[in-house]
Structures are given as structure tokens and as C-alpha cells.
Amino acid sequence: MSVLAVSSLAKRYHRGGKPFAAVDxxxxxxxxxxxLALAGPSGSGKSTIARLVLRLIEPDTGRIDFEGADFLALSxxxxxxxxxxxxxxxxxxxxxxxxxxxxxxxxxxxxxxxNIASRAERPRRIAALLERxxxxxxxxARAIHEISGGQRxxxxxxxxxxxxxxxxxxxxxxxxxxxxxxxxxxxxxxDLQRQERIAYLFISHDLGVIRAVAHRIxxxxxxxxxxxxxxxxxxxxxxxxxxxxxxxxxxxxxxNRP
Amino acid sequence: xxxxxxxFRTPEAIAGASILALLVVVALAAPLLFSGDSQAxxxxxxxxxxxxxxxPLGTDRLGRDVLAELFHGARTSLAVGLAAAAAALxxxxxxxxxxxxxxxxxxxxxxxxxxxxxxxxxxxxxLAFVSIVGPSLGVVVAAIALGAWTGPARVARAEVLSIRERxxxxxxxxxxxxxxxxxxxxxxxxxxxxxxxxxxxxxAAAILTEAALSFLGLGDPNRVTWGGMxxxxxxxxxxxxxLSVVPGIALVLxxxxxxxxxxxxxxxxxxxxxxx
Numbered sequence: 001m002s003v004l005a006v007s008s009l010a011k012r013y014h015r016g017g018k019p020f021a022a023v024d025x026x027x028x029x030x031x032x033x034x035x036l037a038l039a040g041p042s043g044s045g046k047s048t049i050a051r052l053v054l055r056l057i058e059p060d061t062g063r064i065d066f067e068g069a070d071f072l073a074l075s076x077x078x079x080x081x082x083x084x085x086x087x088x089x090x091x092x093x094x095x096x097x098x099x100x101x102x103x104x105x106x107x108x109x110x111x112x113x114x115n116i117a118s119r120a121e122r123p124r125r126i127a128a129l130l131e132r133x134x135x136x137x138x139x140x141a142r143a144i145h146e147i148s149g150g151q152r153x154x155x156x157x158x159x160x161x162x163x164x165x166x167x168x169x170x171x172x173x174x175x176x177x178x179x180x181x182x183x184x185x186x187x188x189x190x191d192l193q194r195q196e197r198i199a200y201l202f203i204s205h206d207l208g209v210i211r212a213v214a215h216r217i218x219x220x221x222x223x224x225x226x227x228x229x230x231x232x233x234x235x236x237x238x239x240x241x242x243x244x245x246x247x248x249x250x251x252x253x254x255x256n257r258p
Numbered sequence: 259x260x261x262x263x264x265x266f267r268t269p270e271a272i273a274g275a276s277i278l279a280l281l282v283v284v285a286l287a288a289p290l291l292f293s294g295d296s297q298a299x300x301x302x303x304x305x306x307x308x309x310x311x312x313x314p315l316g317t318d319r320l321g322r323d324v325l326a327e328l329f330h331g332a333r334t335s336l337a338v339g340l341a342a343a344a345a346a347l348x349x350x351x352x353x354x355x356x357x358x359x360x361x362x363x364x365x366x367x368x369x370x371x372x373x374x375x376x377x378x379x380x381x382x383x384x385l386a387f388v389s390i391v392g393p394s395l396g397v398v399v400a401a402i403a404l405g406a407w408t409g410p411a412r413v414a415r416a417e418v419l420s421i422r423e424r425x426x427x428x429x430x431x432x433x434x435x436x437x438x439x440x441x442x443x444x445x446x447x448x449x450x451x452x453x454x455x456x457x458x459x460x461x462a463a464a465i466l467t468e469a470a471l472s473f474l475g476l477g478d479p480n481r482v483t484w485g486g487m488x489x490x491x492x493x494x495x496x497x498x499x500x501l502s503v504v505p506g507i508a509l510v511l512x513x514x515x516x517x518x519x520x521x522x523x524x525x526x527x528x529x530x531x532x533x534x
Binding site: 084099 | 424425428429430431432434435436444447448
């Protein structure tokens with residue numbers, strides 16, 4: 001059974017009085033411990049799909065099944081408790097946290113909201129989470145703006161895994177990081193996926209990164225699916241025009257590898 | 259420390275802070291220096307200032323010590339000004355945050371209520387409220403806050419409209435945080451700096467409104483107020499103008515001090531922001 005099944009999803013916006021489809025008839029599914037990549041140029045609807053899947057915005061039409069149940073039918077309270085199972089990591093790790101927060105408070109929130117640990121137990125759980133993502137437990141007392149971008153993204157991942165989700169939406173989660181840090185974060189994500197069997201909806205415009213982590217790929221163009229399939233196969237031999245353009249825009253290093 | 263350095267760079271800020279500091283010292287010292295009843299008769303009636311050094315600012319129509327009245331009046335002015343401004347800022351930021359964050363019908367209803375309050379002149383509102391409920395310190399504070407909360411509410415709402423689109427608010431929703439907790443724990447603290455920038459204007463306006471209410475006899479009758487002193491002195495304005503002039507000068511200095519210090523705070527905040 002798939003963790004997430006999206007069918008015929010559509011979302012329309014009005015731009016200058018005229019309606020335009022940000023997402024148009026998009027269907028895909030993600031299995032347990034699987035990584036599905038959403039690729040496409042800017043404005044192709046990747047981030048809109050991420051926000052639809054998390055119900056940060058509501059779709060016009062379509063169906064989202066999460067862990068076998070109709071996700072769109074959940075009421076406010078049921079949706080809030082269900083959110084423990086589906087988490088998100090944002091692109092800019094600085095914008096994703098309250099500017100006044102400390103690392104400890106950021107990680108305390110999910111444990112408190114979903115009653116995962118008692119107040120007395122939480123500091124120990126926070127330390128364990130920090131160590132799980134490769135950070136020093138002493139970092140909990142630091143303010144979010146005091147730590148480095150790579151550390152912040154690790155904290156964001158720790159926050160996402162705090163509630164033991166079955167799916168994490170990664171919206172350009174490594175795009176803002178510099179190359180050396182990017183590799184470490186990708187390693188961490190792969191390691192977490194192996195150990196905790198988390199599925200990823202991996203949104204990126206970087207085919208090199210996608211090729212390294214994703215099992216399957218969906219290429220979007222203007223809100224529609226242009227092409228989908230096994231990640232390596234599609235990147236090695238794209239059929240759609242937009243797929244070819246994306247591959248051509250990626251450094252040669254990756255294209256020439258067998 | 260650097261915050262203080264920035265603050266004391268401009269002469270206006272220094273002047274404002276000095277006046278406010280003096281006012282606070284006067285307000286705190288009033289019961290120590292003039293331990294008896296400030297409204298008790300201390301000497302002959304209508305003694306002019308600088309005649310008797312035990313009564314340096316003279317006495318009023320009933321022979322009460324003007325300096326003692328002035329010191330005790332500072333307590334009332336400061337207490338009412340700060341309490342009313344705090345109440346207005348608190349109510350305003352809560353209503354503005356709720357309106358901006360909830361949006362839709364809640365926003366419409368709350369902002370129309372804000373409009374309604376804003377169209378009624380705030381002094382008339384305070385006047386009507388005190389006349390109906392009866393003058394006491396708490397009622398005067400409430401009456402002034404009633405006319406002053408709309409400004410902070412509008413500023414808070416405008417800030418919230420921009421903040422609620424930020425990633426960290428989406429992040430809080432993804433975590434499953436309750437909307438009220440997001441509004442008051444994630445959004446409101448980040449709205450406060452803009453709202454607090456209004457505080458000097460509101461404190462100054464509150465002090466003036468309190469003085470005006472007291473002048474019209476709608477202040478707390480059990481307390482000395484500067485507005486009340488001016489009103490008292492008005493009847494003998496030709497023969498003893500100092501009875502109105504002295505509290506008038508105190509009032510002007512206080513409002514000026516609050517404005518200047520507030521301006522200094524805003525400017526030092528701006529300077530710090532442009533540096534970082």
C-alpha cells in the first residue's frame with residue numbers, strides 16, 4: 001500500500017484577472033521508504049504541490065490519500081493530530097524558524113504538541129534528536145540565528161523526524177546549502193530513510209541531487225506531468241522536451257556517467 | 259550596552275530621558291517628601307511662589323501646598339498614562355493579531371468594530387464613558403484605552419498580514435500547532451516591535467486626555483491631578499495665574515519628555531537595524 005496517493009490534483013490561481021492552472025491533473029503515489037522526486041523549472045508547480053499535499057492550501061479538485069485514508073476529508077482537529085505522520089523541511093532554514101526561537105524550543109514543540117514525551121522527559125528526547133542528526137546535544141540552548149546554515153537544516157530535519165512521520169516533504173531542502181554541506185545532509189536523509197523507513201517527496205530543480213537520492217521522478221511543466229518513471233532511467237534518457245532541457249542544464253559530469 | 263549607547267547619541271533622546279527620569283523620581287519621592295495628606299491645608303491661602311521656603315511654590319485657594327500637589331499629581335499622570343497605554347497596546351495587538359491571522363469573516367467583523375471606534379473622537383468616547391460609569395482611576399484608564407487601542411490594532415493587523423505568509427508560520431501549521439497558539443506564540447511576539455513604536459504617542463496622548471478629563475471634573479476626585487489643579491486655578495486666573503501655569507508647565511514638560519524619549523528609542527532601533 002502506498003503512503004501517499006495523489007490523483008487528478010488541480011489548483012487554479014488568478015493572475016491579472018485571468019485564471020491559470022498552477023497544478024493541473026497531477027497524479028502520483030509514493031510507497032513506504034521510497035523517494036519520489038518532483039523536478040521541473042521555476043513556476044512549474046512543484047512547491048504548490050508540496051503545499052497541497054500538506055494541506056497548507058486546499059486543492060480545487062482531486063484526491064489525496066495518506067496512509068490509506070482520505071486526507072482531504074480530515075477536520076481541523078483530526079488534521080492537526082495527523083500532521084505528526086507527514087512532515088516538511090523548507091528550503092531556507094532561517095525562514096523556517098521563528099526568529100526568536102532557540103534550538104531547544106524548536107524541537108520541544110512537536111514533542112509537546114503531539115504528546116510524545118512528558119515535560120520532564122523532553123530535554124533528554126531533544127538531546128537524542130540532536131545526536132540523531134549529527135549535532136551536539138549542547139546546541140539546544142543556542143538561538144536559531146546563532147548556528148550555521150547546515151546546522152539549521154539538520155535541526156529542521158530533527159524537527160521533522162521528532163514525531164516519527166511516514167512521509168517528509170523536502171521542498172528544495174538542500175538547494176540553499178553549499179556543496180560540501182549538501183552532501184552531508186543528503187547522506188543523513190538516506191541514512192534516516194534506511195533506518196526509520198520514511199518516504200520522501202523530494203522537490204528539487206537539481207537533477208544531480210535527484211539522481212543521487214530518488215527512486216522515481218516526476219517531471220513537471222506548467223503544472224502538468226511531462227514525464228515520470230525510474231529516476232536514473234529518465235535522467236539518462238529523457239523523452240519530453242522539458243526533461244531534455246533540464247538534463248541539458250545539468251553539469252556534464254552527471255550526464256556522462258553510465 | 260550598545261543599545262544604550264545608540265539611544266544616548268542624540269540630544270533629544272538625552273533630554274527626553276532626563277525629563278522622564280526626573281518625573282519618575284518625583285512620582286516615587288512624592289509620598290516620602292510629602293508624607294501627609296497632599297490635600298491638607300498647609301498655610302495661608304493664595305500664597306505666591308518663592309515667598310515662604312517651606313512652601314516654595316506657594317499655596318492654592320484653600321491653602322494647600324502646590325509643590326506637594328504637583329508631586330502627587332505626577333504620580334496620577336504617570337500611572338494613568340502608562341496603564342492606559344499598556345491596556346491600549348495589549349488590546350490593540352490582540353485584536354489586530356486575531357483579525358490579521360484569522361482573516362475572512364473574523365477579520366471583517368473586528369476591523370469594522372475598529373472603524374466604529376475610530377470614527378468616534380476618542381476624547382468624546384472617554385468623556386461619555388466616565389460620565390456614565392463614574393470617575394475613578396480604573397474607569398479613567400479604561401476610558402482612555404477605549405479610544406486608543408485602534409491604532410495599535412491596525413498596525414498589528416498589517417504586520418500580521420505579512421508575517422502569516424512566512425515559512426515559519428507554515429512550519430508551525432505543519433507541526434500541527436493550534437491556530438491560536440500560532441497566532442499568540444509565533445506571530446504576536448514578532449509583531450510587537452512595530453506596535454511598541456506607537457507607545458510614546460499613546461502615552462503622551464493618554465496623559466493629555468487624563469488632564470483634560472480632570473480639568474472637566476471627571477478625574478478621580480480622591481487624587482490630585484494636574485488637570486484638576488489647572489481647573490482649580492482657573493477661577494483665580496487673574497490674581498494667582500501661577501496656580502494654572504505651574505501644573506501646565508509640568509504637563510507640557512512631561513508630554514515633551516515622553517515624545518522625545520520615544521523618538522530616541524525608535525531612532526536607536528532604526529540605527530541598530532541599519533547597522534546589522
